[in-house]
Amino acid sequence: MNLNAVLPTLEKIAAFYDALKYGHEGVEGYRKSTDLAKFLPCACRLWDSGVLDPEKTVFLDLGCADGRVNLLMSYFVRLSVGVEIDPEILGEYGPRRRDLLEELHREKLVKSAGNVHLFSGDSLHPGTYERIHRSLGIRFRDVDLFYTYITLHDLFAQKIVSEAKPGARYLVYGFHKVLPRYEGLDVVDPDVGGGGIAALYQVRR
């Protein structure tokens, strides 16, 4: 991929989703969306450092909501997979993607490669990965890069340490000041993209 050629598309996707951003906590629950304008420099940094390969990389957002991070990442990876526990939130993916594609088409920007695969389910439940395997032929240990926007980050870290392949990476977005540490995971980059918002970890080899 020529990053410079696709950058206007990625910026458009970020602006599209950032106009529909969630950020609430309270009696109606907790929901926050990754700020894609802040996330994009993280993805570019991972691209520049060779962590992402469109021929190989399998990406998994462990709580993908409307799939916005998956859509952006689909330009950088082979498979962009997401799992979302709330079917109503996951249902937002299709209509939003359709509106986005219309805008990309109108502005003659680059369409996503159709490599986004989102699943309804609990990303801590083994049955979810059985369904993903039946559909895509990949298992948890085939994932190269895991992602969470802070949600269940410590539980996901435990699952990654015990079940992911050695060297698999874990990108955690949305911490405030104090960098989380996880047993069995090394900090590779404490400030991916330089925004003070995301850290990259790696399963010890």
Ligand SMILES: C[S@@+](CC[C@H](N)C(=O)[O-])C[C@H]1O[C@@H](n2cnc3c(N)ncnc32)[C@H](O)[C@@H]1O
């Ligand atoms: C903070 S939001 C982040 C959404 C999206 N990744 C983003 O960055 O915009 C976390 C999402 O994880 C979902 N979630 C929480 N627990 C989950 C689980 N065990 N399995 C799958 N999804 C989960 C929530 O419903 C919510 O949509």
